[in-house]
Amino acid sequence: MSLTILQQIAEKRRSIYSLNKNLPISNAEIIQLTEHTLKHTPSAFNSQSTRLVVLFGAEHEKLWEMTSKILRNIINNDEAFAVTNAKINGFKAGVGTILFFEDKSAVSHLQAQYPSYASNFPIWSGHASAMHQYAIWTALTAVDVGANLQHYNPIIDEQVMQTWQINPDWQLVAQMVFGGIAGDANEKQFEPIENRMQVFGN
Numbered sequence: 001m002s003l004t005i006l007q008q009i010a011e012k013r014r015s016i017y018s019l020n021k022n023l024p025i026s027n028a029e030i031i032q033l034t035e036h037t038l039k040h041t042p043s044a045f046n047s048q049s050t051r052l053v054v055l056f057g058a059e060h061e062k063l064w065e066m067t068s069k070i071l072r073n074i075i076n077n078d079e080a081f082a083v084t085n086a087k088i089n090g091f092k093a094g095v096g097t098i099l100f101f102e103d104k105s106a107v108s109h110l111q112a113q114y115p116s117y118a119s120n121f122p123i124w125s126g127h128a129s130a131m132h133q134y135a136i137w138t139a140l141t142a143v144d145v146g147a148n149l150q151h152y153n154p155i156i157d158e159q160v161m162q163t164w165q166i167n168p169d170w171q172l173v174a175q176m177v178f179g180g181i182a183g184d185a186n187e188k189q190f191e192p193i194e195n196r197m198q199v200f201g202n
Contacts, residue, residue: 006138009138009141009142010138012141013137013138013141014141014185014186014188015147015148015149015185015186016146016147016148016181016183016185017087017090017148017183017185017186018090018146018181018182018183018184019090019091019093019094019095019146019148019177019178019179019180019181019182020093020094020179020180020181020182021093021094021095021179021180022179022180022182023095023145023179023180024143024144024145024180025143025145027056027095027096029143030054030095030096030140030145030178031054033136033139033140033143034052034054034098034136034139036139037132037135037136037139038050038052038132038136041128041131041132041135042128042131043124043127043128043131044121044124044125044127044128045110045114045121045124047106047107047110047121047124047125047128048106049102049103049106049107049125049128049129050100050101050102050103050128050129050132051100051101051102051103051167051170052098052099052100052101052132053098053099053101053164053166054096054097054098054099055096055097055098055099055164056095056096057095057096059164060092060094060095060096060097061092062163063097063099063156063160063175064088064089064091064092064097065092066156066159066160066163067088067152067156068085068088068089070155070156070159071084071085071088071155072085074155091148091150091177093179093182094146094177094178094179094180095178095179095180096177096178096179097175097176097177097178098136098175098176098178099160099172099174099175100129100132100133100172100173100174100175100176101166101170101171101172101173102125102126102128102129102170102171102173103167103169103170103171104169104170104171105169106125107121107122107125126173129173129174133149133174133176136176137149137176140178144181145178145179145180145181146178146179146180146181146182147176147177147178147179148176148177149174149175149176149177150174150175150176150177151173151174151175152175153172153173153174153175154172156172157171157172160172
């Protein structure tokens with residue numbers, strides 16, 4: 001059986017840490033791709049709770065300069081910080097960052113509407129965010145844009161909210177850095193599939 005296009009893209013999708021500012025498509029096309037994926041990615045009860053903020057250029061660089069300063073105040077060891085800061089500079093070398101949020105008010109609304117499932121809606125909100133992250137990552141892969149996913153929340157949350165005047169109901173979940181591909185992904189290790197999947201019946 002030959003692989004479908006979706007399977008081929010899923011196999012191609014990797015964490016690309018060596019990024020540059022030479023995108024194969026325009027910023028406008030990145031926005032169109034992101035909007036389309038946001039619109040068509042599913043969510044439990046059609047909650048549509050995922051929110052995105054896309055940072056380009058100086059705004060993208062501001063995010064990672066801010067992150068570096070916050071980490072400098074946390075990491076007291078100069079040698080350890082040098083390693084961390086080199087990683088941050090790698091993110092800064094990219095073109096932009098997509099900030100993923102979940103709207104707590106959308107979750108609360110569903111909890112009130114369906115009290116029997118109230119405890120599950122925050123979990124399902126996390127599922128929705130994960131699906132959006134994966135969908136956008138694979139969409140970027142399909143157009144040869146490199147990306148990697150970061151989780152510097154909650155240490156950057158307060159400054160992110162203040163800097164870009166984010167709706168206080170939005171909760172930061174992840175940061176996806178993207179840019180031109182300047183180097184190959186690291187080799188990926190796979191756990192044996194038989195340890196991860198079971199099949200019953202035929």
